[in-house]
């Protein structure tokens with residue numbers, strides 16, 4: 001019996017996936033996202049904002065397609081890299097929204113797959129895949145942002161527990177999250193990078209409190225997070241004690257890839273917005289300068305999307321499946337691109353763009369939020385330092 005050629009199998013997979021998506025992705029879930037409520041983050045207190053959002057999430061979760069490439073044993077879809085690419089392409093073709101957004105998917109999951117014990121993988125990954133637990137990131141501290149390794153939140157080993165004391169800041173959605181992945185200092189005598197450990201704990205643990213940080217926009221996506229003698233089971237240490245910096249850096253490469261990818265996120269195309277605002281002349285946008293800017297943006301966005309694909313594909317052919325310092329390049333360019341998109345949208349909208357509504361729905365709020373992209377996950381200056389040192393090999 002002759003075996004099917006890999007390309008034939010992939011074509012077959014594409015054919016089936018396309019049919020399944022067409023049948024199962026509700027039309028409302030193919031509309032461009034307008035605001036934060038269009039994203040489903042999961043978690044113990046999660047609420048769907050519409051019936052189509054619930055249907056879409058449940059159908060995708062049932063197939064493991066919230067995390068298509070994770071192994072099925074951990075709640076994933078078990079797809080190969082090529083199959084996952086086909087799924088992404090077919091979702092993009094139909095303009096399907098992501099069914100679930102979470103720091104568990106984009107940050108913690110990859111780190112656990114690589115550094116977690118089998119018990120930790122089995123405990124946490126399926127709950128991430130099914131959107132049952134929402135995670136937040138406990139990295140930054142009031143005295144440790146760009147210089148993250150200076151962090152001072154301490155964890156002392158006492159019997160079967162660590163006792164955690166200290167404070168984290170800029171914890172995105174710290175008040176909505178169920179669990180936190182947290183960097184703690186477990187050795188104050190060692191060199192700063194060598195005394196850090198990576199632990200997981202429930203935000204409901206006694207001694208964890210959060211205070212919201214209200215922004216100029218009126219929006220409060222952050223908390224300062226306090227730990228007062230929080231008991232964390234020693235089993236919740238990921239990897240070895242004092243070896244957390246390696247895990248922290250690996251997780252950051254995934255965070256940076258994710259933030260860089262925001263530059264390719266599916267939002268309303270600029271030319272549609274422009275058509276409504278400036279109108280058409282002879283079938284083309286009436287404003288030729290704007291036409292050029294939008295065309296240039298669209299070409300750069302397409303080139304960047306292809307670059308992301310290429311870097312990811314290269315990473316997966318290398319041992320260890322790492323994008324390493326290239327994630328800094330993706331983050332830097334992707335966030336600049338996203339800022340450009342928001343700037344262009346503002347200039348297209350003219351004075352209407354200045355209308356400010358509370359929350360993330362208005363163009364002005366979106367424009368302000370894109371500024372944050374070049375700070376979160378490590379600032380642009382830090383990414384440029386990494387690119388200079390590790391990719392361009394420039395002297396320090």
Ligand SMILES: Cc1cc2nc3c(=O)[nH]c(=O)nc-3n(C[C@H](O)[C@H](O)[C@H](O)COP(=O)(O)OP(=O)(O)OC[C@H]3O[C@@H](n4cnc5c(N)ncnc54)[C@H](O)[C@@H]3O)c2cc1C
Nearest residue numbers: 137138139140145146170171172372375376377378379381
């Ligand atoms: C939208 C958003 C979401 C965030 N979410 C989280 C979260 O969920 N969890 C979390 O832990 N943190 C989070 N952060 C915090 C973020 O990681 C830090 O803000 C970031 O690392 C910068 O640290 P900092 O604010 O202390 O600035 P600083 O480190 O004080 O930097 C101030 C300025 O100095 C520059 N600078 C500092 N060092 C250097 C250097 N060596 N070379 C050149 N320039 C330098 C920086 O680029 C920056 O412009 C978030 C931030 C934002 C904006």
